[in-house]
Amino acid sequence: MGFREVLGSHRVVVTVGSGGVGKTTTAAAMAVHAAMEGRRVLCLTIDPARRLANSLGLDEMTTSEQEVPNALFQNQGLECKGSLSAMMLDTKRTFDALVEKYASDEAARDRILENQIYQYVASSLAGTQEYMAMEKLHEVRKDPQWDLVVLDTPPTASALDFLTAPERLIDAIDSPAMRWFLQVFEGAGKEAFGLVGRGATVLLRGIGRITGIEFLEQVAEFVGGINDLFGGFKERATQVSDDLRSPEVAFVLVTSPNPMAIGEARFFSEKLAEAGMKREGVIVNQVHTLLDEPNLSIGEQVAALREVLPETIDAADLQPRLSEALDAERVWASADAAQVQRLVDDIGDETRVVEVPAFDEDVHDLAALAKVAAFLTDAA
Numbered sequence: 001m002g003f004r005e006v007l008g009s010h011r012v013v014v015t016v017g018s019g020g021v022g023k024t025t026t027a028a029a030m031a032v033h034a035a036m037e038g039r040r041v042l043c044l045t046i047d048p049a050r051r052l053a054n055s056l057g058l059d060e061m062t063t064s065e066q067e068v069p070n071a072l073f074q075n076q077g078l079e080c081k082g083s084l085s086a087m088m089l090d091t092k093r094t095f096d097a098l099v100e101k102y103a104s105d106e107a108a109r110d111r112i113l114e115n116q117i118y119q120y121v122a123s124s125l126a127g128t129q130e131y132m133a134m135e136k137l138h139e140v141r142k143d144p145q146w147d148l149v150v151l152d153t154p155p156t157a158s159a160l161d162f163l164t165a166p167e168r169l170i171d172a173i174d175s176p177a178m179r180w181f182l183q184v185f186e187g188a189g190k191e192a193f194g195l196v197g198r199g200a201t202v203l204l205r206g207i208g209r210i211t212g213i214e215f216l217e218q219v220a221e222f223v224g225g226i227n228d229l230f231g232g233f234k235e236r237a238t239q240v241s242d243d244l245r246s247p248e249v250a251f252v253l254v255t256s257p258n259p260m261a262i263g264e265a266r267f268f269s270e271k272l273a274e275a276g277m278k279r280e281g282v283i284v285n286q287v288h289t290l291l292d293e294p295n296l297s298i299g300e301q302v303a304a305l306r307e308v309l310p311e312t313i314d315a316a317d318l319q320p321r322l323s324e325a326l327d328a329e330r331v332w333a334s335a336d337a338a339q340v341q342r343l344v345d346d347i348g349d350e351t352r353v354v355e356v357p358a359f360d361e362d363v364h365d366l367a368a369l370a371k372v373a374a375f376l377t378d379a380a
Contacts, residue, residue, distance in 0.1 A: 003280070011149065012149045012243075013252060015254050016268065021286075022254060023152060027045065028045075032084060032370055033376065033377055036370065040083045042150070051362070055369055058086065068080075068086065076367040141248070244277055253281070255284055255343070266342075266347065269282070285358075288336045302319050356372060
């Protein structure tokens with residue numbers, strides 16, 4: 001039971017999981033398959049790696065939409081009945097667009113965009129990247145030029161970071177500390193510390209000695225600007241959160257047989273269900289295949305090796321090393337199978353679980369992505 005139906009019936013597919021499990025490659029392979037099947041696909045990623053760009057036939061990933069030329073599919077013996085575009089998420093540009101949308105006027109907009117604290121928050125603050133991935137999804141989800149949007153979510157220490165990003169961002173902006181700081185500066189102005197309470201005055205002067213009053217003014221200006229945007233931000237965050245629970249959106253968990261990755265996938269699967277988000281299945285990448293024991297005697301194996309190896313290689317010397325490698329591979333494959341079964345036992349037999357084998361070579365072009373897609377859609 002592969003993911004062909006999922007890719008054909010949803011408007012958004014979100015790949016989620018920890019880093020290092022092949023999540024970005026999986027998202028790209030899904031996008032390639034859907035485009036070959038006739039859908040107009042946008043693949044959104046946070047991965048700037050040249051490897052991903054090259055596999056799609058692009059010189060580099062950019063923050064604007066790039067269409068993969070149909071000729072590139074044809075050159076690799078593939079038929080693309082639809083279209084495939086890709087772009088890299090630009091956290092700061094997405095945040096800037098929100099400011100421009102919700103600022104009360106041009107002066108307020110410019111004050112925020114030029115503020116040094118804002119520039120740090122928009123590009124570096126923990127949680128911002130996760131929220132902006134969801135924000136970009138909200139923006140493109142209803143764009144009529146796309147039949148399908150595949151979102152590769154940021155790799156996170158906790159796979160739940162991106163799910164709670166809208167709420168966490170609002171909580172940070174609306175925190176008691178932020179509101180206290182705003183009240184202090186609104187009451188005191190930039191210079192008149194004497195107008196605020198004695199405790200606040202002492203604290204602000206203490207901070208000012210360490211950081212400089214210019215830094216405090218930057219913080220106050222940032223907090224005041226965010227307060228101006230708060231209503232719009234809160235409304236937008238609610239819309240983004242609702243998007244995640246839309247029936248048009250399918251979540252696909254991506255993991256590997258690594259015990260830690262399997263554990264995270266099991267935990268995350270439970271949290272998706274608790275949050276009312278549509279989990280369509282799990283993809284387990286890099287699974288080692290259990291090979292059959294050779295049905296030849298050692299002498300027959302040596303003879304078979306001599307038929308295919310050059311005379312400079314001693315087949316009798318190579319055979320035991322190959323046997324050791326085969327035994328190690330069988331042990332590895334058995335361990336992978338046990339981990340996958342552990343996952344199935346926890347999430348239920350009715351859940352779609354697809355295994356993608358460990359490939360000998362890196363996924364480096366459209367043909368390789370199509371090969372991955374064949375396993376994802378039961379076409380292999």
